[in-house]
Amino acid sequence: GIQVEQSPPDLILQEGANSTLRCNFSDSVNNLQWFHQNPWGQLINLFYIPSGTKQNGRLSATTVATERYSLLYISSSQTTDSGVYFCAVAVQETSGSRLTFGEGTQLTVNP
Amino acid sequence: DGGITQSPKYLFRKEGQNVTLSCEQNLNHDAMYWYRQDPGQGLRLIYYSQIVNDFQKGDIAEGYSVSREKKESFPLTVTSAQKNPTAFYLCASRRTGARGGNIQYFGAGTRLSVL
Numbered sequence: 001g002i003q004v005e006q007s008p009p010d011l012i013l014q015e016g017a018n019s020t021l022r023c024n025f026s027d028s029v030n031n032l033q034w035f036h037q038n039p040w041g042q043l044i045n046l047f048y049i050p051s052g053t054k055q056n057g058r059l060s061a062t063t064v065a066t067e068r069y070s071l072l073y074i075s076s077s078q079t080t081d082s083g084v085y086f087c088a089v090a091v092q093e094t095s096g097s098r099l100t101f102g103e104g105t106q107l108t109v110n111p
Numbered sequence: 112d113g114g115i116t117q118s119p120k121y122l123f124r125k126e127g128q129n130v131t132l133s134c135e136q137n138l139n140h141d142a143m144y145w146y147r148q149d150p151g152q153g154l155r156l157i158y159y160s161q162i163v164n165d166f167q168k169g170d171i172a173e174g175y176s177v178s179r180e181k182k183e184s185f186p187l188t189v190t191s192a193q194k195n196p197t198a199f200y201l202c203a204s205r206r207t208g209a210r211g212g213n214i215q216y217f218g219a220g221t222r223l224s225v226l
Contacts, residue, residue: 033214041199045217
């Protein structure tokens with residue numbers, strides 16, 4: 001099946017710093033989602049971005065489908081950005097679209 | 112409010128016991144999914160269903176069973192055959208179709224522990 005690799009596994013920042021998280025995947029996809037998992041375990045949708053670039057406030061994401069990677073940018077980080085960031089991809093199958101998750105990037109933002 | 116409701120938030124299982132986790136959605140989504148998350152890891156797919164009365168195994172279906180009798184409900188049973196059930200379980204749903212049909216939305220999860 002498709003492989004998803006995220007880097008770095010851990011990232012520690014000072015408040016106000018910028019960061020880039022990377023997601024590499026091993027096959028063509030028709031779905032790529034970025035999630036933030038908060039301390040209570042809730043998965044929050046950040047972006048649906050199988051290709052192209054999107055921005056939402058301090059967050060932006062770019063997916064280069066032909067080169068099989070996606071980047072999540074966090075600017076002017078805040079302590080509330082702490083948590084685990086997951087990339088998940090899907091390949092359309094006859095029985096539906098199943099997400100395969102990476103192992104995540106644990107982000108800690110210190111005040 | 113529209114959304115996905117999982118219950119209970121915390122569940123304890125005794126040895127040899129089957130337990131059922133509830134997942135209900137009022138988003139009118141056709142597809143529903145169950146994932147398992149172990150500490151420090153990503154999510155893995157247990158079962159999924161595209162339509163009522165139909166479901167498929169995911170990557171780690173052994174020791175689990177599901178049913179899809181209603182569009183809004185997709186309960187997961189953790190059977191006694193699952194020898195390591197302690198984990199965080201997440202339910203998701205997706206609206207099928209070309210317009211916005213690829214985005215999965217998640218419930219708040221159920222934490223299952225073995226007594």
